[in-house]
Amino acid sequence: MGRTLNVVHNKLLSWYLFLLLLLIWELAPRLGWVSPVFVPPFSEVIRVGLDMTVIKMIVYISVSLKRVFIGFLLAAALALPVGFILAGALPPVARFLKPLTVFLSQIPPFILFPIFVVIAGVGEGGIYTVIFWSSFWPILFTTMAGIQNVDPLLVRCAKAMSAGPATIFFKVVLPAAFPAIMTGIRSGLTMSFLMLIGAESMGADSGLGWLIHNAQSMGFVPRIYLGAILVAGVGLLLNVLLEALEKSIVDWKETPEGRHA
Numbered sequence: 001m002g003r004t005l006n007v008v009h010n011k012l013l014s015w016y017l018f019l020l021l022l023l024i025w026e027l028a029p030r031l032g033w034v035s036p037v038f039v040p041p042f043s044e045v046i047r048v049g050l051d052m053t054v055i056k057m058i059v060y061i062s063v064s065l066k067r068v069f070i071g072f073l074l075a076a077a078l079a080l081p082v083g084f085i086l087a088g089a090l091p092p093v094a095r096f097l098k099p100l101t102v103f104l105s106q107i108p109p110f111i112l113f114p115i116f117v118v119i120a121g122v123g124e125g126g127i128y129t130v131i132f133w134s135s136f137w138p139i140l141f142t143t144m145a146g147i148q149n150v151d152p153l154l155v156r157c158a159k160a161m162s163a164g165p166a167t168i169f170f171k172v173v174l175p176a177a178f179p180a181i182m183t184g185i186r187s188g189l190t191m192s193f194l195m196l197i198g199a200e201s202m203g204a205d206s207g208l209g210w211l212i213h214n215a216q217s218m219g220f221v222p223r224i225y226l227g228a229i230l231v232a233g234v235g236l237l238l239n240v241l242l243e244a245l246e247k248s249i250v251d252w253k254e255t256p257e258g259r260h261a
Helices: 001-028 040-050 054-089 091-105 113-120 126-150 150-161 165-203 208-218 221-254 256-260
Strands: none
Touching: 001 040, 001 165, 001 256, 040 054, 054 126, 054 165, 054 208, 054 221, 091 126, 126 165, 150 165, 150 221, 165 208, 165 221, 208 221
């Protein structure tokens, strides 16, 4: 019995602080520590969520996720091959373009939002462009860094075994660079999701960002907190799913078969 309780305790250990914060959130406005006008009790936020119905919240989440995945996949589809080519086949060109790409990556997407609207139009086009811009750079830079940091000895050994360019890329370079590439993909997806919320507040009529912006315009404070909880929950879920995907793909390195390969 004691061992079972210890196992349960260890599994719940990381949740204790989270539950404590929720308890403080619930009690603070009720005990007068903070104004309930600006910080409503947690139970009030949940009640507002239940009043909205699960279907409506699912619609908001699905709309936002659709925008994220379209913009993110477009960015990944361009950034990955460009990173492979620049870092692997055209290093001089990569060095030549580095100052420009670093400069462009430092420009916040929201500063460019009026330009994006002119180019892609108000609404979905502008939102997709913001997401694309936000996720393109971290994927590009980490892909290039991963390719450039591949041990040259591995490549020379593959060439000594008469491996062709395609075999070297898929069997040597890509597996070695994969952890860095996955880091960029996770960073790009996280950044695109964060930028989405702001983009939806400026040029959308649905989605989680619109939910928060609309609640703020109407002065409905509990709904603002509800939107923030939904954003955090969806972002956490995406991060967990990507971590699981990365672990399942790179686990071969930890196995005897992977080490043999």
